Each structure stands twice: as structure tokens, then as C-alpha cells.
Amino acid sequence: MFVLDALNYASDWLDGSLAFRWSCRMGVCGSCGALVNGTPRLTCAAPIPETGEKVVIEPLHNFPVQKDLVVDIGDFMEKLGRVEPWIIRERERALEEGEYLQKPEQLQRYEQFGACINCMLCYAACPVFAADREFIGPAAAALGYRYNLDSRDEGAKERLDLLTRDAGAFDCTFVGECSTVCPKNVDPALALQRIKIDAALTSLKSITRRGK
């Protein structure tokens, strides 16, 4: 029995006005996040202890609550788009030319950062986002970084700029809570640190080039 089962029991048989989001109940649609005993969890994957202890369920922190467990994710959706999460190229390849070759090890470079299900547990856990809602945040940064690592993409420079603008990656203080709570083993904290390094190297390069 999972927390989601309990929520469904309550809304089906006790109080139909209880509002919460869910769909796949298999940990991949990302809609059922909530705080379970204070920790951000997918309710479909959070077991109810068989010992019968009380379980406290709250809406995800750091988002405006619309009703019960339903929080407003409009701002998160806007941030996803802000990092230009699509392949950027000088010249688009024609369909007739077939696929880009991408070796398994090239896929592996970005694969984990592409496993994010947009459940926003990382935003609920992030102390920087709690203090400043403008902060780009872990999931959006990891997504931008995923495209930067993709061998098919040529937009890294443009995206690094977007990722490090005001309230960007440099605001991250590397607490690492985002990676701890991620139900899909994505490491957004690592993505944020690497973005900082990549951005620093890029600006260093442009300074030294200017110096020559």
C-alpha cells in the first residue's frame, strides 16, 4: 500500500473534494509529488509503513498551493522552456541523410540528465529556490545541461548564457538536496556545478582570446 492508494481511498469513499494529481501510478508521469512526513516523494512510490504509524501528507513546498495537494507549476513550465530544450544546429540535417551517429558512450554522457520526469521534488527540496523563486532551479538546469552534452547539439554556448543569467546556475550553493530527493537518480546538483565550470571556462577562453 502506497500513500497514493490511501489518497484514492479517501477521495473515493470518504471525501470526494480531496484534490491531488496522479495518473500512471508507476513513477514515470511525475504528477503525484507531495511531502510525505516532511520529505518530497512521489506518493505512488512512497509506501505506507505496515506498523500503522501516522503519515503526514502535505503539498510540495516552495510552490503556491491551489487546493489541497495541487500546486501551481506554471512558473516551472516557463523555466523549462527558458533553457531552450531542443537541438540547436547551424544546419539542420535532412531526413534523407538518416540518423546522426551517436555512440553508446556519447549517449551515456547525457543520458541520466535526460531521465527527469518533471516531478519537481527537487524544487521542493532546494533551499536556494525557497529563498528566491526566480532561481532557475535543479530540473530546468539539468535539462539545459542534458542538451549541452548531446553530441547532436551545437547550442551549448547560447544555452550556457541562458543558464547562468540572473538567478541562474551560479546562485546554486551546492547543498545537493535536489539530487538526494530525485526519484529517478538524476544528479541535478552535478549538472549545476558543471554548468558553472563550463561557463567559467567559456568566459576565460573569451578573455584570453581577447588578450591575444
Added chain:
Amino acid sequence: MVEKFSHDIAIVGAGAAGLRAAIAAATFSDKLSIGLLSKVYPMRSHTVSAEGGTAAVLKDYDSMDLHALDTIKGSDYLADQDAVELFVREAPSEVIQLEHWGCPWSREEGGKLAARAFGGMSVKRTLFAADKTGFHLLHTLLQHSLKYPSIVRYDEWFVLSLAVEGGAVKGLVALDLRTSELAFVSASAVIVATGGAGRIYQFTTNGVIKTGDGMAIAYRAGVPLKDMEFVQFHPTALPGTGILITEASRGEGGYLKNKDGERFLSRYTPEKMELGPRDILSRALVQEIREGRGFEGPFGAYLLLDLRHLGEEVIDSRLPFVRELALNYAKIDPVNEPIPVRPAQHYTMGGIHTDVNGRTPLPGVYSCGEAACVTINGANRLGSNSLSECLVFGRRAGQDAASFALSRREKGHNPGGDRPVSSKQYVSLAEEGMNSLLKKEGGQERLAEIREGLQSLMETKVGIFRESKGLREALREIRELKGRLLSAKVDDRGRTFNMELVHAFELDFMLDVAEAVAHSALTREESRGAHFRTDFPRRDDTSFLVHQLSYHTPQGPRLEKLAVNLTRWQPTERKY
């Protein structure tokens, strides 16, 4: 004051088919304004749960004819062969398109797309992104769609009805879940891409959102539903929850075993074994259980899916999600233990009647994806053809709707078409329906009681095995449930995220869809593909090599027959 919105094209549903249609329309012309409405945020759409892969001919050893033949044979010869031929020709470029847009397909050593074996496919032609192919396709499509400012999203908007005037669609009525306000969205073309109706069954791999909304909306607007009796049961779902364990686990070499440790499929699909088609395999599992060779568990009888011989490395690289699901939801590590499995409803082969351009008989109304029935799937869909179908026919519907909407503009119509004089009427009709729920005094039954009643009768009487008596009972009971829904109880009288209101509308849609399924199942007095009648156990090409179209009437479905399009492949006995 009812809010009014206007687009050239309104797309209902933002899974793979809806998003692909939206991108196709946006790239067709940047003059077009596209409204994309979904009752959930796009990345929650059920495409996300598709695991195994996407079929397309991309390897030298494969051929278009072979993919076509596999699909047609899989369909038990009910697929329209012209549609299948077109589908197999266009699937490869769609897979490449998704690759160019960034989909993280799994690769061969040299960097080309990797292909795996799948049920009913005679060669390895299923392209995949580990065992999260649907998840990656959906996110790639959503992320790519963000490039196009002409795609305007209405996330968490629930569409209630289509507005039809003068024999053409004029728009739709939708409910904004945040406020329960109704809005009229006018559009020259409406594309219905709301997916299937798996939730009319008790045991289903489908997410809770799969309630057949778009099918019911189109049906009520006068568009026929086609071949609704064909419901796919997937052989391997976790008992209790119905969580899908992908066919890719058998494509990668997994075994199905009974209580005696026997690979029992040798008695059902001796040539293909675990890679037989889903309809035959699901019946085989039920047969094994009936003959006492299943295991008994807390959630009923089950069989075993054994992956142990594949080894940890293969499981982790090719089937990581299967391992995660088995660990989380069955407390089983497939590296060390076989996974308990049983059949569960998985896919709705039937759906909104369309041609290969997604057009329905009602001008301006289109459909694609699982909501639609073109039909390339006929009586039984082959695994991994559905994601390709979403892409191929999503694009075709998007392009055709775009060209239709542009020509409407050129003829001097306003962008988004003309607001019909009846728009107020449509909205007030919806308002009435909503108020009758929100303002009702008393009320008796809980919605869940009626929903569970439906799911359990569909499971027992319109399931894997069917017969006349049960189907007649099912139809009578569905009509009773419709009556009971009218006097159901609603706790939530509020307007903010009133999910109970949405569930009441969904249940109303589910009952209409379920009625069409049971009715078509009763009239098809033969066994073909996923439709097995114990009282008519043979296929009957003389009387039933036809599609059945269901038209909505207040008394229940009215049926018409439609010939199957055969091009080069004559029906023969189907053996694996």
C-alpha cells in the same frame, strides 16, 4: 461572462499524437494559431508509460512488405491494407525525425539506432530508448514543441463537447480546472488525440486519465466509432496494480513459465514462443491458469516472467525500468527472482473512425493516436506499432488540418473560423450539466461505486473471453449504471480543482464508450484477434471481414458495416 478563445486548429490531448500534430501544423504554416488543450500537463500524458519501442523499417535485413505483412497478419486481417502500406512507408522517417529532435534512442556500437525483437514482428525492427521509449518520445516532443510560439497550450483544461453547426465543427467547450469556468474555443479544425479508454476495465496498464473522453465527445457529435469490440490485453502486467512489464523483456530473451517450470507457450505459439502476438499470448496465460498451472497470490492467479538468465548487465542496460518497477511495486529483483505477471487491459484498437489523413466523416474533425481507428491495428495491434502510429498519423492529421484551416482563411473566414450562433447554446448546455452536479441536493451513490461497477462488469463480461449471455447482461447493466450516475452524490461543491466534477464527466464518457464496446462485441459473432467469442470460436471471413461503425443514438449504438480494404494480402489462417 463566458471566456472566448479562437484558434485555427484546436488539438485535444497532448500526448505523442497531439504534440506531433501540433508541431506538424506549426511547421506547415507559421500563420496558423494552434490551441493545444489537455486535461493534464503534456508530460503526464499516458504516452509516458510506453516502454518497449517504436517499430520502423530502418535495417538492411528488413523490408516494407515484411513490416506490412507482420502488421496485417497481427491484425487478423482486419487492418486496412492501404493504410498499413502507407504507415510502414512513413514510419522510418518519423523515427529519424525524432532522432534529429533529440530523442535519446539506444544505439549500436557504431552509433546507429539499435533495434530489438518484438512480438509478432519477424525481424528486429523495434527502435527503443532503453525501456522508457514512450517517456523519451513524449518529453522530446514536448521540449521541441516549446520552440513554436504559435502553439498555445491550455494545460489542465478538460474538453466537454464539440460544437457542430451546418454540418461542420465550429469549436469546442472546455472547462478550466483551476476555476471550473467554461470557455468556448472556436476553431476551423479540431484534432482529437485523447488516447484510449483502458480505465473502463478493472485491471489495466493504463493511467487513470485514460477514460476515453475524446472518443465519447466525437461519438456524441455524430462521428462514428469503429471496431470498438477489439480491446487489447497485454500478457504481462503486475498482479494487483496492473503495472506494465514491457514486451521488450521477452524481446530481450525473457521466458514465460507456469507452476511446473514449463515454458508453456510451446503448446500455443510453438514457432514464436514468447514473441507471439499479444492476443494469443494473453489467452494462453488465462488458459494455463484455468487448467490449474498458475500460482495463487493475494491478487489472484498469476504466472512467471523469468529474466534471470539474461544477467544483471543486460537487465540494467536494456530493461532498467522493468527492474525498478519490479523492485518498487512487487518487491522482486528480476536479477534473482522471476516476476509474477497476469494479463491486463492495455490498448483500445477501436476508436474514432478516420481515414489515413486523420479525417473523420464530420468536416473539420480529425483524430489520431490511440483515440483514432484508421485502422492499421485491426483486431490486434502488434507491440511497438502504436508509438509509430502516433507519429505517422499525428503528423498527417496535423498537416491536413493545417491545410484545411488555411483554405478556410483564404475563403475569407476569420482565423479560427466563424463563431457559430449556437456557441452560447453549447456552453449553456455544458453549464447545465455541471450545475446539475454541483447544485444537486441529496444524491445517493458515490461515483466510485458506479465506476467500480462498470470496471468489474467489463472485466468479467467483456474481457478476454466473451459470450452472448454475458454481453447482453453487460449492456443491460451499463444502461442501469447510466441511470445510477444521474443520481450519484457529489461532495465537492467548490469551483477550484473540483476533481470530483471531472471524474463525474469522465465516468459519463466511459459509460458511452463501454456501451459501444459491449454492443459491437455482441454483434460480432466470430472470433478474430483480441475478440474471442466462446460461442463463436472461429474466424468467419464470409460474414465478418468487415469493420463495424457505431453511431450514437439516445437508445444506444446504431451499427453500420464497412468493407476492409485488402490490397495484396489475402486472409489466411493465422499461426505463430
